[in-house]
Amino acid sequence: MKKFSIFSLARNALSHHEHWPEQWRSPAPKPAYDVVIIGAGGHGLATAYYLAALHGITNVAVLEKGWLGGGNTGRNTTVIRSNYLWDESAALYEHSLKLWEGLAQELNYNLMFSQRGVLNLIHNVHDLQEATRRVNANRLNAVDAELLSTEEVKAFCPILNTSPKTRYPIMGGTLQRRGGNARHDAVAWGYARAADARGVDIIQNCEVTGIDVEAGRVTGVQTTQGTIAAKKVGIVVAGHSSVLAAMAGFRLPIESHPLQALVSEPLKPVLHCVIMSNGVHVYVSQSDKGELVIGAGLDPPNSYSQRGGLHTIEDQMGAIVELIPIFSRVRMMRSWAGIVDVCPDASPIIGKTPVEGLFINGGWGTGGFKATPGSGWVLAHTIATGEPHPLNAPFALDRFTSGALIDEHAAAAVAH
Amino acid sequence: MLWIDCPWCGARPESEFRYGGEAHIARPDPATTDDAGWGDYLFMRSNPKGVHAERWMHREGCRRWFNALRDTVSNDVLTIYPMGTPRPDAPGDEAEGG
Numbered sequence: 078m079k080k081f082s083i084f085s086l087a088r089n090a091l092s093h094h095e096h097w098p099e100q101w102r103s104p105a106p107k108p109a110y111d112v113v114i115i116g117a118g119g120h121g122l123a124t125a126y127y128l129a130a131l132h133g134i135t136n137v138a139v140l141e142k143g144w145l146g147g148g149n150t151g152r153n154t155t156v157i158r159s160n161y162l163w164d165e166s167a168a169l170y171e172h173s174l175k176l177w178e179g180l181a182q183e184l185n186y187n188l189m190f191s192q193r194g195v196l197n198l199i200h201n202v203h204d205l206q207e208a209t210r211r212v213n214a215n216r217l218n219a220v221d222a223e224l225l226s227t228e229e230v231k232a233f234c235p236i237l238n239t240s241p242k243t244r245y246p247i248m249g250g251t252l253q254r255r256g257g258n259a260r261h262d263a264v265a266w267g268y269a270r271a272a273d274a275r276g277v278d279i280i281q282n283c284e285v286t287g288i289d290v291e292a293g294r295v296t297g298v299q300t301t302q303g304t305i306a307a308k309k310v311g312i313v314v315a316g317h318s319s320v321l322a323a324m325a326g327f328r329l330p331i332e333s334h335p336l337q338a339l340v341s342e343p344l345k346p347v348l349h350c351v352i353m354s355n356g357v358h359v360y361v362s363q364s365d366k367g368e369l370v371i372g373a374g375l376d377p378p379n380s381y382s383q384r385g386g387l388h389t390i391e392d393q394m395g396a397i398v399e400l401i402p403i404f405s406r407v408r409m410m411r412s413w414a415g416i417v418d419v420c421p422d423a424s425p426i427i428g429k430t431p432v433e434g435l436f437i438n439g440g441w442g443t444g445g446f447k448a449t450p451g452s453g454w455v456l457a458h459t460i461a462t463g464e465p466h467p468l469n470a471p472f473a474l475d476r477f478t479s480g481a482l483i484d485e486h487a488a489a490a491v492a493h
Numbered sequence: 494m495l496w497i498d499c500p501w502c503g504a505r506p507e508s509e510f511r512y513g514g515e516a517h518i519a520r521p522d523p524a525t526t527d528d529a530g531w532g533d534y535l536f537m538r539s540n541p542k543g544v545h546a547e548r549w550m551h552r553e554g555c556r557r558w559f560n561a562l563r564d565t566v567s568n569d570v571l572t573i574y575p576m577g578t579p580r581p582d583a584p585g586d587e588a589e590g591g
Contacts (some may be wrong), residue, residue: 319540319541319542328533328538328539329540330532330536330537330538331538331540333540333565377511377512378495378547378563378568379514379540379545379547380565380566380568381542381565382565382566384568386507386508387494388506388507388508421536477532477536478528480532
């Protein structure tokens with residue numbers, strides 16, 4: 078792996094940046110691997126990286142039906158935070174946030190990670206009670222959190238309309254200063270480059286069409302590039318978990334929905350933090366290119382179509398103009414949808430499946446990007462040792478039989 | 494936006510309807526159902542990539558419920574049929590998912 082540094086930049090500038098080496102190989106698949114990861118998004122590539130870097134398992138393939146990072150990794154709104162209510166979630170997301178804080182150095186890759194602060198707005202008495210409880214719970218879990226008054230919200234983000242005369246006035250907010258954004262593509266590229274350098278094969282344009290199971294144990298996968306044997310397989314496919322699970326003969330408590338996002342024309346710097354609001358339901362931040370990146374709720378009917386209804390966007394644009402009236406004349410450039418797998422308790426499933434040797438990491442719903450490093454870290458541990466790490470043990474599939482749900486639907490600082 | 498043919502009001506835009514999730518999930522007897530069966534009833538869904546049987550309610554119209562078959566890839570609403578009747582066949586009714 079060629080190390081990126083100020084010196085390599087300067088050296089390559091002399092040759093007009095025409096001699097940079099490929100960042101990862103594009104190998105043909107081998108007949109067999111110790112571990113096959115299905116899905117080369119951020120989570121799958123992170124899993125492969127930590128398998129190689131922390132557990133010494135390098136005979137690994139990551140199979141991707143399209144191109145690397147071309148699914149939800151490239152479609153999300155890049156918000157990173159860990160201010161979840163329940164202990165299990167706070168531990169998992171905070172572990173992930175701590176990994177984010179050292180990740181650019183570890184991967185030698187500029188992830189454009191920016192801890193600009195995530196501000197969750199409060200619009201009514203119930204919001205205030207929920208936010209107060211969540212801030213206290215966060216602090217007990219050593220997650221940074223502050224409760225702000227309306228005046229403090231205005232001071233932190235002056236473009237918000239804090240007038241009491243709006244339909245849903247801003248009554249305060251919660252702030253996680255360590256939260257923020259990162260460049261979504263760079264996360265996938267950084268993990269891919271670092272995993273590839275440790276011997277992991279990343280195989281693009283290789284769709285899995287079947288999962289081979291013999292006597293209750295996984296033996297490999299069928300793909301568009303032939304059969305690949307594997308001792309262990311991880312399903313890390315964002316919006317297609319149910320489809321892959323069906324190939325292995327079991328069902329999941331998941332429904333897949335389109336989640337839309339959109340970006341505006343590029344503006345001068347105007348919004349320095351991430352704004353989220355449950356009450357009027359929208360979230361917005363400004364990318365380094367200057368575009369406002371805006372997202373909100375799911376389209377209700379389950380779908381694999383990667384597009385949603387305009388009425389959903391209309392709702393979130395109404396909300397954004399209510400919160401930040403100066404955005405009312407900003408033109409929107411593009412909108413798109415990603416397919417997100419939603420669990421009944423809005424928490425992910427990370428761990429074992431009914432098939433021995435087959436593991437799953439999915440069901441992240443509307444918020445998986447923030448967990449990319451932590452999710453890969455715990456899944457790598459689970460695959461390497463065969464048992465979940467204490468961080469992901471509560472997120473097992475069998476919680477939907479035992480009833481031990483981690484219900485973040487109303488608790489996770491966003492509306493679901 | 495979907496365009497849904499309400500059996501009583503005719504074709505109307507999706508924003509007038511409430512989505513009711515997967516259809517034909519029968520509630521088992523809690524007294525004779527084990528945890529796995531109850532969890533299956535409460536949480537497990539077929540979530541197919543293909544034809545899906547689902548429930549809709551015309552919230553801003555007649556407020557009545559009905560079932561529909563919809564293709565979850567193309568979003569085409571294929572068939573509308575009354576609640577309480579068995580799932581009809583649809584053209585190309587071979588769900589890919591579980």
